[in-house]
Amino acid sequence: MVLAVLQVPSFGSEEIEEARVTRSRTKFGTLVSGLVLGTCVAWSAGAAEVETIAILTPEQGTDYGWNQQGVDAAREVAEKYGLELIPAEGLGYGDVRPALREIAEDGADLMIAHASGYNTAAPEIAAETGVPVAIVDLPDDMKPGLVADYTLSGHEGSYLAGIMAARMTRTGTVGIVVSGEPPSWNSQSAGFALGVRAQDPDVKIIYAVIGPAAYGDAAGGRRVTESVIAAGADIIFGQGNGSSFGMIQAVETTKAVDGGKAWFIDVIGDKSELDQGHLLSSVVWDLVPVYSAMVEDLKADKFGTVGYKIQLADDSVRILKTDHIPAEVWDSVMAIRDDIVSGKTKVDRISDAQEVRSLMTSVESQE
């Protein structure tokens, strides 16, 4: 912050120069110039110099998903802007206040609290230490200069995944398995369901939640996915962090009810290198544009005044192409992608859990 004040004269120096050439003017004029200069310096003091950023994640950044995409993006952004990165991985889902305080003391200029479970603690520590934080899924809690929100939703990409699933299902039933119901998951579940319904309203959609915040429950992911496959689904759209691996395990070891192969559509990361022949696609996120914008806004003193999002238009959301997708299916999906980008097709972002459930065929048939 001290450095920021010293750099300010790029704007204030004009005032200084003006003050120099108007020595003969009245004391009143000098006084006005001084006031203007002071105001400018005070205003500019808020613009931050960013040297160090930190990211905090609940699990290790090696999950080919939420945590890894966050850590990898932070690393790339740090490299891009020549910043130091403090990665704090595997902090769990408990109280992260001590970790936040420690990182603030270590000199972080921005702390990215990459978990919805940190949304209470992070703003508190930001207020306490004065170090800006970025939180997820709470756009109403933004505070200029201190707290910014990035609500991540790949609902547009999930819509495409839904189109693909509806076109490729053999049993006429697809499943959505999730490890919890945070807004990011919900909007993607809704996007997937909307895509399925848009492509083929007769395709059944089964929805199952593993448990409350079962993000690392691999056994639960496998158990629930096996049941959803047994109920008829041959394509599983899975959102789970660590529990995704349990879902994949179920898809790999369980045949669909027609005796054929079950498929898995992943989210956030790209697990292609781990695939054993069942990964159909993935709704991949790229957080580099988001974190880059945060750094830029921090430097421009706009941090906390705008939220951040990911979208198909800038490829921060994209759908993964694999060899398992027939060419005609891929082409039709890409055509719809272009329609979304051009605005011809609009995908609603639905993040309320009850609204998401109402999109599912099984629930709808009960009403």
Place this chain on the structure above:
Amino acid sequence: MEGLLTEVFLGSLLFGAVTAGVPLLLSGLGEQISEKAGVLNIGIEGMMLMGAYAGFAGAYYTDSFTLGFLIGGLAGVMAAAVMVVLCVLLSMNQIVVGIAITLGGEGLTALLHHFQFSRSYPRLGRPETLPVPWLSDLPIVGSAFFDRNPLVYAAVLLTVALVWVFKRTHVGLNLQAAGDKPAALDAAGVSVTLTRSLAVLSTGLLSGLGGAYLSTIGGGLFLPFMTGGAGFIAIVLAMLARGKPMWVLFGAFMFGGSLSMTTAMQVAGVNIPTDVIQMLPFAMVILVLIIFARNSYLPPALGNPYHRGAR
């Protein structure tokens, strides 16, 4: 809803219930043995995690589920040995040591996973099963109960065996005395230290097996913190069971069944908030606690170190 009531779907739900219940059964029986001998073992969660990691690594590298279970059980015994040394031999606080074992197990297995598996996430194939002739062909229940890995049958047989051990053998009597009146056991010429040590090591073995089952068969892979509190649920089950192994069996499969029920309700499209549905397993445990806790029996010397001659 009616379309979902197929043999495959119902069989899958029962299969899932048994899979979810077995780790709790093994760990709950282990905790029961320890508590009977007067040692409150809060470290079950850590022992399960050690067993889960070692069991998965063992099965993965040896390509044998059976060897994986043995290695997982051994890892649980090693974690329990720490408790034997600190609590039984050195008389340290059992709760503090138990928490330390849990935290240590979490940290150690997360670290090992990070270095060993976090870039490759290897997964196991379908587990070996031992189908029971005739019974395994029964619709719905056949595959769920009678076409399982031998460890599942062993866990159920162990429950029956423990009923016999607790009621009919000197070993059972010694365990009971070590928890009720250790001084009386000592006066009878039986070592309280040895009795308690063997009990705690048995707990480690069973918890390790439970963890190994969870990772190898439940998940088919290992993830940090994957027990997700199963060890603590096992402790609750053991306490509710009032020293009776059959109650642990009932409680474990009731919990597993409740988990499957939550899936069934969602798949069937029962239109109530998911959060309410997800509460079912825990609500069931609380309900049982309310009904039976008044009669719960805990050994008088539970949690107390034994010092010969101390008053």
